Amino acid sequence: MIKYTESHEWIQVDGKAGIVGITDFAQKELGDIVYVELPQVGKTIKLGQEAAVLESTKAAADVYAPVSGKITAVNDALKNAPELVNQSADSDGWLFKIELSEPTELDGLMEKEAYLQLVKRG
Amino acid sequence: MRTVLYNAHVALGAKMVDFAGWEMPLSYRGVVAEHLAVRTHAGLFDVSHMGRIRIQGPDAEHFLNFVTTNEVIAQLDGSAAYTVLTHSHGGTVDDTLLYRFDPQRFYLVANACNREKDLAHLRAHARSFRVTIQPTYANEGILALQGPEADTILRQLFPGEWNLKYMRFAVMTYQGHDVLVARTGYTGSGGYELFAENSVIPLLWTDLLAAGCNQGLEPVGIGARDTLRLEAGYSLYGHELADAIAPTESVSAWAVKWKKGYFVGQEALLRLQGNANKRSQHGVVLSEPGVPRANCRVFRKGVEIGLVTSGTHSPCLNCGIAIVMVQEDLALGEGVEIEVRGRKLKGQVIKLPFYNP
Numbered sequence: 316m317i318k319y320t321e322s323h324e325w326i327q328v329d330g331k332a333g334i335v336g337i338t339d340f341a342q343k344e345l346g347d348i349v350y351v352e353l354p355q356v357g358k359t360i361k362l363g364q365e366a367a368v369l370e371s372t373k374a375a376a377d378v379y380a381p382v383s384g385k386i387t388a389v390n391d392a393l394k395n396a397p398e399l400v401n402q403s404a405d406s407d408g409w410l411f412k413i414e415l416s417e418p419t420e421l422d423g424l425m426e427k428e429a430y431l432q433l434v435k436r437g
Numbered sequence: 438m439r440t441v442l443y444n445a446h447v448a449l450g451a452k453m454v455d456f457a458g459w460e461m462p463l464s465y466r467g468v469v470a471e472h473l474a475v476r477t478h479a480g481l482f483d484v485s486h487m488g489r490i491r492i493q494g495p496d497a498e499h500f501l502n503f504v505t506t507n508e509v510i511a512q513l514d515g516s517a518a519y520t521v522l523t524h525s526h527g528g529t530v531d532d533t534l535l536y537r538f539d540p541q542r543f544y545l546v547a548n549a550c551n552r553e554k555d556l557a558h559l560r561a562h563a564r565s566f567r568v569t570i571q572p573t574y575a576n577e578g579i580l581a582l583q584g585p586e587a588d589t590i591l592r593q594l595f596p597g598e599w600n601l602k603y604m605r606f607a608v609m610t611y612q613g614h615d616v617l618v619a620r621t622g623y624t625g626s627g628g629y630e631l632f633a634e635n636s637v638i639p640l641l642w643t644d645l646l647a648a649g650c651n652q653g654l655e656p657v658g659i660g661a662r663d664t665l666r667l668e669a670g671y672s673l674y675g676h677e678l679a680d681a682i683a684p685t686e687s688v689s690a691w692a693v694k695w696k697k698g699y700f701v702g703q704e705a706l707l708r709l710q711g712n713a714n715k716r717s718q719h720g721v722v723l724s725e726p727g728v729p730r731a732n733c734r735v736f737r738k739g740v741e742i743g744l745v746t747s748g749t750h751s752p753c754l755n756c757g758i759a760i761v762m763v764q765e766d767l768a769l770g771e772g773v774e775i776e777v778r779g780r781k782l783k784g785q786v787i788k789l790p791f792y793n794p
Contacts, residue, residue: 346452346463346464346467346468346660347467347468347469347470349469349728349750349752350726350727350728350750350757352727352778368778370727370728370750372468372469372660372664372749372750372752373463373468373660375728375730375778394726398469401467
């Protein structure tokens with residue numbers, strides 16, 4: 316299952332295990348991403364908290380936790396290749412893995428169609 | 438406002454942004470890709486948003502020597518010079534390129550954001566000079582063709598024997614139209630800038646892009662224009678220079694010439710020399726990952742000493758770079774820290790430019 320946030324994150328969930336990234340729309344808006352600041356593995360974060368920072372040539376953008384939980388892994392490849400987020404925002408450019416503490420929070424997120432409608436409306 | 442190439446930019450898929458009241462292309466393919474294209478091959482920029490002011494008359498040379506900081510009397514006909522307009526209080530009105538046709542005819546290329554301010558400043562100081570001051574930005578456009586392949590590409594449109602040294606210009610003809618070709622630019626990678634009537638600009642744009650397609654030429658937006666100029670260590674008005682920053686405090690300090698005779702702002706700049714409050718600007722390269730931005734705080738041994746005026750991620754050096762303005766003396770090689778989003782990142786003072794192609 317993949318769900319989307321209004322702040323342009325996606326989360327792919329399998330049971331309590333989630334993988335989080337930003338959407339292709341978001342990477343296009345940001346432009347060339349040159350530095351990625353990822354959370355500490357083991358850190359617990361709450362829904363809506365700042366979880367990562369993406370720095371592009373233009374600006375810095377916060378990535379918010381789409382759900383509450385504990386960070387179980389981060390995408391270390393982004394340290395040397397932040398451009399992966401531009402090239403492959405919805406797969407190889409994932410940011411972090413999270414163990415969901417409140418799976419019901421997923422009900423508040425959007426399905427793909429609703430998200431695509433949102434970005435289409437601008 | 439829109440340049441005559443607005444539709445061409447949109448058709449090329451450019452992301453358009455507002456820049457000093459102009460709808461300009463931020464980027465087409467991406468800032469980093471366009472930046473690297475200019476460094477390795479060539480890039481074509483629409484810079485028709487720049488302010489342009491024609492200054493003519495029997496006193497034009499003396500007037501411009503009086504109202505700008507660089508040497509205008511000794512400037513050669515057919516050459517361009519970087520020069521700064523200074524307030525009488527020493528702050529910077531604008532930094533400009535001054536194109537000299539002859540002692541009575543000049544062309545000043547100004548920052549888009551300062552166009553009206555420059556006009557008012559020039560007119561206010563022109564009262565005792567026989568000069569006419571006339572803006573021309575509405576009728577003419579400017580293209581910048583920059584990068585190591587720029588020369589090869591330009592010669593396809595302008596064949597024949599000609600040679601222009603750096604900072605020289607000549608009026609040439611393309612398909613019956615006058616084009617001022619100048620060996621100037623704002624990227625550090627060399628190349629040319631072309632000035633022509635608006636009606637000729639789309640023709641030049643299309644034909645240059647076609648001529649350069651085998652040399653790796655691509656359109657480049659104002660996003661890469663900024664990262665290129667910063668790697669080259671050039672000032673950007675509003676950052677390194679401002680109404681409250683004197684040119685002698687900036688990386689453009691070299692353009693202030695003391696022995697050229699009186700100029701507006703000279704007393705204030707002289708007073709500032711040796712004053713403990715005088716600031717200075719330096720290049721800093723970060724050794725830790727992160728992107729410094731304008732107004733980030735700068736520290737030395739834990740003590741705050743100044744601010745970043747411009748910062749970015751350097752696509753060529755692949756690290757953060759910044760021009761910093763500090764009140765203290767900074768030596769080459771000295772270590773400083775720049776606070777980026779709450780983290781103090783280590784950096785080192787280097788000799789500008791950051792990158793020399």
